Amino acid sequence: MKKRVVAYRKLPAAALRILEAACDVTFADADAQRDAFLAALAGAHGTIGNKLKLTRDLLDAAPNLEVVSTISAGYDDFDVPELTRRGIVLCNTPDEVTETTADLMFALILAAARRIAELDASTRRGEWQASSGPAQFGVDVHHKTLGIVGLGRIGAAVARRAAHGFGMNVLYANRSRNPAAEEAFGAQWRTLPALLAEADFVCILVPLSPATEKLIGAAELRLMKSSAILVNCARGQIVDEAALIEALREGRILGAGLDVFEREPLAADSPLLTLPNVVIVPHIGSATAQTREAMARRAAQNLADALQGQLSETCVNPAAVDARALP
Template sequence: MMPKIYITRKIPVPIIKHLEKSCDVSVWEHEDTPVPRDVLEEKMGEIDGLFCLLTETIDEEILSKATKLKVISNMAVGYNNIDIEAASKKGIMVTNTPGVLTETTADLTFALLMTTARRITEASAFLRAGQWQTWSPMQLTGQDIYQSTIGIIGLGRIGEALARRAKGFNMNILYHSRNRKLQAEEELGLHFASLEDLLRKSDFVCIMTPYTTDTHNMIRKEHFQLMKDSAILINTARGGIVNENDLYQALSLGQIWAAGLDVFEQEPVSLDHPLLTLPNVVTLPHIGSASIVTRMKMAEVASDNLLRVLNGEIPRHVVNV
């Protein structure tokens, strides 16, 4: 009998067909809405493997419904949506998809930095609203990127990839991380800094650290008070790392100049969220890895992880070992 797996969202058809060769596959067919919790609970008692996204909260209560589940394959680098400890206690292997989205997410991060600094979306809206009547010396002026200082908080794979892009703009690159990266310092000309020094000196502060209990609300009121009033905050990591109420106040009071956000603490973000009312905030719907090639690769890695566990093999990317 083929193992049963459940996929919590429509993924590329070739991946589904590949899985169907050796598994009994069920898919939540509603592409634009997450699988309801009651449906997921019902499925958990039937399946050997779960292929899920960050949109699914796989907590201890959900896992208590799993009677024969062997693997949770998360189609993401992060896995804060899964109770790792509870999964481990039940002997369920959890996997993720690191590496494949590094360059794509770094591309998006630098694009968001440039868009925010040069007020691109604001300028486009200005033109489309018919407000462009003449040229003016200070009209829609933004911040320079070339030879400015970028501060990267969290120097993992994506942080290093962002640093390579910043080097191409001849930026002074500061970073703060739990551990110093001496090889990266030598190769890319990076400078290690305390969090406080990085915030004081940076023109652009880029959040690239994983979201954990230690990094929850890591950037808050006292940190914005350290930053330049011309500084720009960029967050493409996780929304919960930044205290959004404090960010709103800092932007409203002019303590910092602007913010570019691809992530929010609650996603999808509510349309009445205060940050969405500010003209100096560029907002995106969590599209850091959203290129066709990368999303296909992520699905391929997630399916490979899942199949390896079901075949009694060790997957390439295991979280809870």
């Protein structure tokens, strides 16, 4: 008999075909069809979707659950130790987002440095009346120093673009050294305070955890150059938003490029929306049609495989399999 799966977000046809070949699939939107979702969850062996906090109450309502497959690289919506304790495998999609998110990171670097959004708006208002001068000046990106906080898959893709495409000096702060990046991109390890003090552009790419929440606060922002730009494509909670707003208002850093925020969607009255030296986009790190479909296909394959006992490198907590066997 096929295992039962509940998809709580709509899936592309290609991903759905993967699941339907191996499982009985029920679709129920976790927000818009809450009662149907809870009913399906009660008998489900697996779930697939994203942007749902799988609370203990929901886990209690799913006594047969074996595998959770998230269509995302990040998995901070999940209590991984609790899933492991219950013998529930968690899978994610880290590889599919790498290049697309690195593209966005560099787009934000360039947009903030050259004031693209600000000057686009000015031009649309009819304020272009003469040749560009100091009022339109930005800063160079090429041959500057890029500091990457969290040199994982995406960080390495950003480092490659920086070193090989823009001739930048690459610094990184990590819990451990990355010899491959040091050799391939000339990346140099620094402590976080040293990186913040040296870098012209600071890119935040660490995962959210209790250790990284508000990793960049008022004290860290004070270490940055007044000519530096902060770019965050990780999670909004890693940066103290109030401290960032204050630093931007006071000109203690030059600007910021933000894809993520402490609360999402960003409130209409957020002070960030009033600051001309900030480029803001609505959490679009992986938002291309090709990447989102690839993520969904990978998540579907992860789920189908894991329900058959085949775990790939995308399994976040392989120890869950052992925990499942315990009395």
